[in-house]
Amino acid sequence: MEASSMADDGPIAEAQVMPPEPWRPAAELPASMVSGGSSSSTSTGRGTGVAKHIGSKSLPAASTWVGAANPQHNISGNSDTGHSSVNHTASENAHDAAPGTSAAHSTAHLYVFTAEKGGMAGCDKELQQQVIYELSQGSKHLQHAQKQDAKLDQRIQQMLTTVQNATEAQRITLNRQGDAMAEAAETRRDWSRWCCVVDMDMFFAAVEIRDQPCLAELPVAVGGMGMISTANYVARRYGVRSAMPGFIAQELCRRQGVELKFVRPDYRKYQSEAQVIREVIGSFGPYESHTSDEARVDITDRVRDRAAKRLNDDSSSEEAIREAEIEAAASLVAEMRAQIKEKTRGLTASAGIAPNFTLAKMAADENKPDGQMLVPRTREALLEWLGKKSLRKLGGVGKVTERMLQSLGVETFSDVWRRRADVILAFTQLRSEWLIERSLGVAPNNLDLHEDDEGVVRRKSISNERTFRDQGDTEALFQILKELSKELSDDMAKESLAGKTVTVKLKRNTFEVVTRAQSTKRWISSPEDIYEVAKEILAKECPCTLRLLGVRVSAFKNAIDATGSAALDAKQPKLAKFFEVQKGQEEGEKANASMTTTRSTTGTSRSSSPPGMPTPMVDCDVDVDEACDGKKHGGDQGCDVSDLGLREGSGIAGSGDRPGSGEPDAAEEGQAAEDARRMAIAAKVSPLSSFFKNAQQPPPPPAPQSGTNTSTSAEHQAQDHWTIPCFVIEEDDGEEALPAQSTNEVQQGVAVSSAATGSSGTSTPTPALGRHSVASQLMLAATSTKQQRPRSSTAGVDASLRGQTASLASSSAAKAASPRRRSRSPRRKPTGGKPRDIAEFWRGATGMGSTARTSSSSSTSTSSTSASAALEGGDRRTLAWYEPVVVDLC
């Protein structure tokens, strides 16, 4: 493919198209798009646009991406410019390569670790490539990598053909489409949040070095000969990278005269450090952490708070406010990092602060290690900062995407819009939109918090896989498969999961990966069941020689569908609606919608995942601002960040306990408003919820005891407990009793007490919940009239509630049994009577008899009628309730 061959039909001049949004001078844009705050000022630059950074590096020099004067970026009629940079694809080099420096280029690009996001600043890249080349020669792995690479090349060629074949007329249209996408992105631009990404520096290695200071000056890698997970900065200087095979790293160091020190990973240790870190982070706002070394925090509340205090004057100008907020954010995050360092006895973190998490993540890398950066808060300055960065720094752009973009000549953020026609031609619509939006610095600014609060299982699959030495013996393979199935089943039991699809993954000794799936009618969870299906799948592939086997189970009960609603919704719309609102509310609390940010704004959240992941945002028609009277409320400090999907003892996963102990001074009076808001919303939406509202008084049979239940009459007085109706939707598909292990975990994890039947304090047996019910269908609806309680208790209660829900519903054993679990309530076993009929409950609990507010049906007669009405079911589910749970508040 020669560039000259494209001279005739290259991209048309962008000059023909009206200068669209991204180039429009900021002054022409609505103020809301231009900068944070509500200022209508269009002035840019100045303090607000200046990036604040604390750390070693300084701001990149200004680029000219935005603004009228960037003709050099404009193709301006030169149709060749756009394609002149189209790369020759790798296969050209790969195959005619000979050993030597130039040959090294033929293999190095095949590896992810050569294209690290952070860049390869200051190390001998040539040598690295050389070593990789030499040590990879003739390996199965290299052969496979080259094969993959050839496929990619083909794909790229195809893509280029498409791009080249586009007519000028088409390009005009495409450019307009691109403009529309950019405009749509601008619509979503939102300066209202202060998003922070905290990233631990060389986390595993840092922990090891801290505990073994003599390592500090040596090149250290955590991992083994097979694979390195982290390396310290000394090792990095020699070209050692994460995800690099240890033996290559070792050789790399040897050739430079040093010996790489390998340290075996100790995941437990990292987990507990991660916990300490999360507690610090949690004291700054709602956060989310999927891995042990990284977290996203929304510090908006703290920022506004501090800024307001500093200004201490209502009459401050918008500009002043913005300045103050920037200062506040920077100082807060600096404090956060200092606390992390202190609490972890020396581990350092880097952080980025931005209006959304995508930018914050990039900023966090900017001044690594032990640095931070605040992304400019005006559009112009932001785009300037972003414009010439490599797209590879964008989360979601990996090796493949980078190469496709490169082959188009699109390398930087500013290139995307400039070459939008080609981008749209080369990628799917979703992907193009995603790219264009991100290239303008627009991204979601909400946290995607877990939803176990509603008993909805968030995890979508669970798996277990293992690499071993080439194995061709069928018996041995089946044995491995059996073990994997057993382990997987154990892991599933910890979360009471059951699924319908079993997938077997196998990697041949050629590194070729194959997956085979099979769905079943019944829910699968036992080792035998899993193995039974897996065995069948594997049998079809035998004989074969493998280097890896894996088993995965998916299609769980109550899985969340693509739109984010639980499968349950279809069958039980009303009930689902209620819980949906609860969920939305929780999210609102956690994401902490600002006064000016309406529910819908937050709710319009887009996916943070690469292309077009459907947005599972709850969109309820309740106006939160109205509901909470526009009153400022303190944020939910202790959001639950149980690491679903992360398993104890395996991988880099976090055990995910909750933080929230270190309460900041935020939510004091906010709590009352919080509760009011919660009730307002609940009452507004669902008949069921109003029922809950009225269900303050513990249902008939046994009243909650333990002396806490003194003020049921004084409903609006301060109480020292909450009463929580507890529902379980059961399916009549033959539930088993909870496995002992799980039961135990549940009990450990529960931080609430329930009214025991009759005798107070008696631990009646755990209700015979099927594992499946408990797994994913337990729903708790909490209502509270607690008006004033100690602030600290507030957090405790929230924690407890979540704790219970989470542990009963889906939390991992690690979490439930975590020694760090802190709860203010005495730990008691969850007890309760047998499920009762819902109608009885309603009659008894509400004193409303069968007039109970069934969602739609007016049927009032028998209990079963009520139940099915409530569920709008017709299916085989029944709604059962258990003894209300009473949560002590102190």
Next chain:
DNA sequence: ATACATACC
């Protein structure tokens, strides 16, 4: 529903 690919840490 299944297979495969891409991405992230």
Next chain:
DNA sequence: AACTGGTATGTAT
């Protein structure tokens, strides 16, 4: 000798 493990999601079929 030796190139991970776990999860999610997108695309194609």
